[in-house]
Amino acid sequence: MGNHISLLLVVIPLIAAPIVAVLPRGRLPWLATLIITFICAVLASSQLWMVLNDGVISYELGGWAPPWGIEYRIDAVNALVALIVAAIAAITLPYALLSAEKEIPQQQIPLFYSAFLLCLTGLLGITQTGDLFNVFVFLEISSLSSYALISLGRNRQALTSAYQYLIMGTIGATFFLIGVGLIYSQTGTLNMQDLAKLLPELAHLKTVHTGFAFIMIGIALKLAMYPLHLWLPNAYTYAPSVVTVFLAATATKVAIYIMLRVLFTIFPNDFLLATPTYDIFILSGMAAIIIASIYAIYQSNIKKLLAYSSVAQIGYIALGIGFASSKGITAALVHLFNHALMKAALFMAVGAIIYRIGSCNMKNINGLGKQMPWTFGAIVIAGLSLIGIPGTAGFISKWYLVTAALEQQAWISVAVILFGSLLAVIYIGKLIEALYFKPVTDSNQSVQEAPLLLLVPLWVLVCANIYFGLDTSLTVGVAEKAADVLGVINTSSISGVMNK
C-alpha cells in the first residue's frame, strides 16, 4: 500500500472528476468533491510523514523502470507542496458550497466541481512526478481547467481575463515544452534524476543554454514572476471567489515548485553560476515587491488589490530563490506555505463580503467591519500576517528572508523587504480604514455577518496563520529538510552583482 499513496493522490481526483461531471444538479457534486478532497488531504499528510520517516518514495508507473518509464519521485520538497495543495483544497471545499451557489449558474455547478477536481489532479500531478514531460502534461491539465474555472465568474470580464490567461498560459506552456524538447535532444532522457546525472557534461552546449532559457521563461509566466505577471490581476479579480481562493493559494505555488526543481535538482550549480539566473531572480523579486505593492495601493477593487499583493509576495519568494543559499531556499519554501495560508484567508474573507453585498469595490464596503465582525477580524489578522507582524506566520517567512539576505550582506535586498512590508501596511490599512473607520452607507445598513459555513473555513485558516507564527517546527523544519534535498550550494561561491 505504502508506495501507492503517491499515485492515488493523482488518480483519485482524476477518476472522480468525470463522475462528478455527470452527477445530477443539487448538492451531490459538492458532497462528492468534499469527500475526495478530504481523502487527498489525508493521503498527502501521510505521504509527507512517510517521506520524513523513510526517505524518498519512488513509484514506477505501469511497471516500466525509470529512466524509460514515468517515475513518481517524492522527497521532502514535493511532499510539502502536495500537502499545501491538498490541504487548501480540503479547506476551500466547505466554503465552496454557499459561495459557488451564489456566484455560479446552477446548471454549471457539476461541471464547476469537475473542473475543480481536474485542476487539483493537475496540481498534485505536477508535485508528484519525477518526469519533466509529465510535468508539462499535468501543467496543461491544471491550466486548462483553471481557464474554465476563471471564465465561470459573474462578470463578462471573467471571459476576457480567462482568455488573457489562456494566451499567456499557453505561451508559457509552449516555451516550457520547447525547452524540454531542446534538453531532450541533447540528453535523450526526460527523467529528472537522469537529467541531473547527464547535464553536467553537456552544460557547455548552446542547445542546453537555450533550452534552459525557454524553460525558465515558461515557468516564470506560469508563476507570474514580475514582469510576466500581467495575466494574474485580472484572472484573480474576475474569477468566482472560491476559484480565486484555491488558485491564489496553490497554482503559483506549484509553479514555484517546478522552478525550484529545475534550478536545483536538474541543472548543475556551475551551469547556473555561469549564467545571470540568480541576479535576474533578485532583480525581478525586488521589482515585484516595490512596483506591485505600489500598484496594490492604488486599486479600488479589493480582489485586484490582493492580486497585486500576490505578485509582490511572489517577489519575496523569487528573492529567496535568488539568494541561492540554504537559508534563502528555506525562506522561499516557508513563505510559499505561509503565503498560501494568508492569501487563502484574505480571499475567503473578501468572498464572504461578496456573498453578502455582491460587490468587492472599495466604495461599497464602507463600515462593513461593524456589521460583519468575524469577517473583519479575519481580514485584520490575515492582513497583519501579510505585513509580517510578530506572532503571525508572515513574520516567520520575513524573518528567514531577512536572515538569508543578511547572511549575504545584501543590504539593498534587506531594505527592499522592509520597504515592501511598509507598503503592505498602507494597502492593508486602506482596506481596514474602509471597512471599519468609514461610516456605514445606507444600502449596507441591513447587511449581516456571513453564514457559518463561510466563517468556519476562514477562521481555520486564520488560526493556522497564528499557529504557524508560533510553532514553526512543521514549516521551517520541513523547509530546511527540503532545502537540504535540493542540495543548495555553498553561499560563498555566489558572485552576483546584486549581492555585493
Next chain:
Amino acid sequence: MKRNPILRIVAKFLIPLIILFALYVQFHGDFGPGGGFQAGVIFSAALILYALVFGLDAAEKIIPPHILRILASAGVVLYASVGVVSLFLGANYLDYSVLGSTQIKGQHLGILLVELGVGMTVTAVMLIIFFAFAGRGRP
C-alpha cells in the same frame, strides 16, 4: 441543404464507410498506425457530416447531448479504472502485464481497453464542441 439529393445520397453512402474506417483505426491501432484519438476524430467526423447534411435536430436525435456527456466521462473513467484494476491485481498503476494470462495478452488487453476509453471521450468531446458552436443562436 436538405433538398439536395446528391449530397444526401453521397452522405448516406459515405457515413457507414467512415464509421467502419473509424472502427478499423480504433481496433487495429495496436498493430498499425492509429488508436483511440484518431479513431475518435474520424468517428465524430461521420456524425458531424450527418449533422451538416440532415440538420442539427436530426443529429441530436441520433445521439442526444446528455448521452454525449456521459460518454465523454465514461471514456476517462474506463481509462483510469484499467489502471486501478492492475492496482488491485497487485501490480503498479497501468501495468497491463497482469491483466491477462500471459504478459503479452495482458499488455494487449490493457492497451485495447485504454484506447477504447480514449476513443469514446474524443468522439464525445468533438461532438459536444460541434453542437456547442453549431447550436449557437438556436431558440
